[in-house]
Amino acid sequence: MTEHSVDSNRTCPVGRSLDVMGDRWSLLIVRDAFDGVRRFGDFQRGLGVARNILADRLRKLVDADVLVSQPAADGSAYQEYVLTRRGESLFPVVVALRQWGEKHLFDRGEKYSRLIDTDTGKPVPVMTPRTAGGSPLPPAQTRVKKVV
């Protein structure tokens, strides 16, 4: 077994990502932002989250440079929350969560929303870590190399 310590969490990119995104609401907000939601009221209605919690999470996501707050594109008085480049690069995280849920958390015949490739109209293929040669990479063929 690998030697573990609290210190290793500071040098672990998984831990650091979860410091920023390890909250259910934050990831749901980002999911909805990928889906085109931009306004406070639309996030609020879609998520059914308390306004104070939503305001807190939006502020944290702006502080973390995941979302940017900007005047509405239509010239109205609304503020809009839009994914930054850093936010856009959470796409694999959202897709991985989606595909795990699809595979394991619905009963046979139960319906769920699908992520579609708009060029083909077909569901996005299952994403998996791959070797440099392109083969699927099982967890057993990996190890974490700690910072020494």
Place this chain on the structure above:
Amino acid sequence: MTEHSVDSNRTCPVGRSLDVMGDRWSLLIVRDAFDGVRRFGDFQRGLGVARNILADRLRKLVDADVLVSQPAADGSAYQEYVLTRRGESLFPVVVALRQWGEKHLFDRGEKYSRLIDTDTGKPVPVMTPRTAGGSPLPPAQTRVKKVV
């Protein structure tokens, strides 16, 4: 913009995954399980988490069939927590979180742990959603098709 409602969360696989895994500690426990950690005391020391919180999260992960609790492989009196097949299939989620953190959350020159392909000794390539043809699939080329 897509029509959103609280109801859509029930049919969204991302939301359902986060119902199970949308907690920082749960994802850190799974990360450590991939890294070979199996015993309560080792999770506890590695994560620096309060024992009651760890016990709660381990129980929930066992209830969700992500971990299984079993007698220690060495015949000692310890219980071990091991990833089930459902837990193992969280590998893309952990890799996606890792790679997002690697790209965005470390300063230049700051060291972090690496996930290595043990067959090559090289870091695992960046994982991304792909089209059926194997090309990288940008978020803009996708849409969520809701359950009607």
